[in-house]
Amino acid sequence: MATVTLTVNGKKVSGEVEDRTLLVQFLRENLNLTGTHVGCDTSQCGACVVHMDGKAIKSCTTLAVQAAGSAITTIEGLADGTQLHPVQAAFREHHGLQCGFCTPGMIMTAVDMINRHKANGSKLDEKTIRAELEGNICRCTGYHNIVRAIEAANAAMA
Amino acid sequence: MYEVNYHRATSVEEAAALFAKAGDAKFVAGGQTLIPTMKQHLAAPSDLVDLRHITALKGITVSGGQVTIGAGTTHAEVAGSAQLRSACAAICDLAGHIGDPAVRHMGTLGGSIANNDPAADYPAAMVALNAAIRTNKRTLAAEDFFTGLFETALEADEIIVSVSFQAPAKCAYAKFPNPASRYAMAGVFVARGTDGSVRVGVTGAGSSGVFRHSGMERALAANWSTGALDNVSVDENMMLSDIHGDAAYRANLVKVMAKRAVAAAG
Numbered sequence: 411m412a413t414v415t416l417t418v419n420g421k422k423v424s425g426e427v428e429d430r431t432l433l434v435q436f437l438r439e440n441l442n443l444t445g446t447h448v449g450c451d452t453s454q455c456g457a458c459v460v461h462m463d464g465k466a467i468k469s470c471t472t473l474a475v476q477a478a479g480s481a482i483t484t485i486e487g488l489a490d491g492t493q494l495h496p497v498q499a500a501f502r503e504h505h506g507l508q509c510g511f512c513t514p515g516m517i518m519t520a521v522d523m524i525n526r527h528k529a530n531g532s533k534l535d536e537k538t539i540r541a542e543l544e545g546n547i548c549r550c551t552g553y554h555n556i557v558r559a560i561e562a563a564n565a566a567m568a
Numbered sequence: 569m570y571e572v573n574y575h576r577a578t579s580v581e582e583a584a585a586l587f588a589k590a591g592d593a594k595f596v597a598g599g600q601t602l603i604p605t606m607k608q609h610l611a612a613p614s615d616l617v618d619l620r621h622i623t624a625l626k627g628i629t630v631s632g633g634q635v636t637i638g639a640g641t642t643h644a645e646v647a648g649s650a651q652l653r654s655a656c657a658a659i660c661d662l663a664g665h666i667g668d669p670a671v672r673h674m675g676t677l678g679g680s681i682a683n684n685d686p687a688a689d690y691p692a693a694m695v696a697l698n699a700a701i702r703t704n705k706r707t708l709a710a711e712d713f714f715t716g717l718f719e720t721a722l723e724a725d726e727i728i729v730s731v732s733f734q735a736p737a738k739c740a741y742a743k744f745p746n747p748a749s750r751y752a753m754a755g756v757f758v759a760r761g762t763d764g765s766v767r768v769g770v771t772g773a774g775s776s777g778v779f780r781h782s783g784m785e786r787a788l789a790a791n792w793s794t795g796a797l798d799n800v801s802v803d804e805n806m807m808l809s810d811i812h813g814d815a816a817y818r819a820n821l822v823k824v825m826a827k828r829a830v831a832a833a834g
């Protein structure tokens with residue numbers, strides 16, 4: 411067992427975990443932050459994407475102890491009170507979800523991709539968005555409206 | 569996942585000492601191969617020694633065409649380095665097409681070459697660039713480092729510190745990704761040195777892992793053009809054959825990827 415201390419959505423938290431506990435288990439089971447999903451056993455679906463120190467990572471492929479000391483942002487940490495984050499608002503507006511299972515990971519991936527492309531000044535066009543979604547699988551939407559939502563959010567965040 | 573004891577090191581020496589004290593330990597860097605493998609019970613180390621917080625393993629330096637990349641440098645850092653791009657853009661592009669953005673934020677060069685997956689991308693570049701792989705014990709030439717499928721010359725307690733190579737005059741990597749996993753079905757890295765010598769590294773296709781193709785190297789040294797590869801044969805008997813593609817298909821892919829790489833290198 412280990413005590414892990416990290417910052418989650420701006421708040422300092424600690425918990426007792428086994429060293430083998432995955433970050434996603436810690437978020438869901440210790441902190442009750444069940445917005446982060448688990449969609450696979452093979453690190454391929456992206457439903458579990460969160461940000462660690464500002465970068466998108468798969469919380470199913472990281473141990474909670476590896477994340478100790480870092481700052482984690484989950485889907486629950488994006489909105490400002492009742493004010494949705496522009497990417498959340500765009501997913502709602504453009505019907506970027508159906509069942510919603512993949513959505514938290516899609517949105518965390520989208521926020522990361524928009525921020526990254528803004529920071530290095532590169533263009534986020536449709537082709538780039540589709541390539542950047544390589545690690546996020548959606549069984550419902552056919553991706554079309556997810557891509558539209560990300561394009562709209564990118565424009566809104568310019 | 570089976571139980572495991574986690575240790576975080578902040579220096580290479582500390583990592584080596586933690587490893588020596590533990591039972592059946594393994595190093596973990598980005599964890600993008602090791603954690604999935606442990607989740608599937610295909611690896612069950614008693615202890616993990618985390619290398620991710622060792623600053624001495626991170627970073628990229630380029631001086632006078634000599635490139636050094638720390639083993640702990642992530643795929644995203646390699647892909648995004650402007651300094652490296654001006655010396656050897658092909659390795660940035662290679663790193664930028666490994667897996668997906670989240671994998672690239674964690675996965676490292678050292679982890680990739682230590683794992684030596686026969687479908688991994690970096691091994692082809694290491695062999696074609698004639699990279700020197702420095703560990704906490706010695707320095708190995710890439711060709712001596714990769715010894716077979718998932719096999720390297722590394723001892724269990726040996727830590728890769730960095731890789732170095734001389735930036736070639738021209739180079740490029742062409743990969744045919746498996747449409748599901750995005751790992752290479754065949755990936756060919758071609759490099760033409762400032763002295764005109766040519767090295768060709770092939771990943772994804774060979775039945776004993778990454779290899780150099782001497783026939784292509786000779787043809788390209790004599791005539792650096794895609795046409796020079798027309799009459800070079802790729803031996804089917806050396807190829808992997810599986811549900812994703814049989815040996816004849818892969819042998820053909822190797823040639824197609826080699827041509828694409830030469831065309832891209834210009």
Ligand SMILES: Cc1cc2nc3c(=O)[nH]c(=O)nc-3n(C[C@H](O)[C@H](O)[C@H](O)COP(=O)(O)OP(=O)(O)OC[C@H]3O[C@@H](n4cnc5c(N)ncnc54)[C@H](O)[C@@H]3O)c2cc1C
Nearest residue numbers: 595597598599600601602667675676678679682688689728
């Ligand atoms: C969804 C997905 C897609 C992927 N797609 C690709 C792809 O297209 N192409 C590709 O090449 N790879 C791909 N990978 C693998 C990825 O590149 C991994 O990051 C890489 O193989 C391992 O790096 P790591 O830092 O994560 O290593 P870890 O998983 O931490 O470690 C892997 C092995 O290396 C050892 N190790 C790590 N660092 C050192 C060191 N410094 N010295 C000695 N031993 C060390 C560990 O002990 C372990 O045995 C993919 C992975 C995933 C999950």
Ligand code: FES
Nearest residue numbers: 449455456458470
């Ligand atoms: S649950 Fe993490 S990638 Fe599928």
Ligand code: FES
Nearest residue numbers: 508512548549550
């Ligand atoms: S909305 Fe159902 S999986 Fe994407």
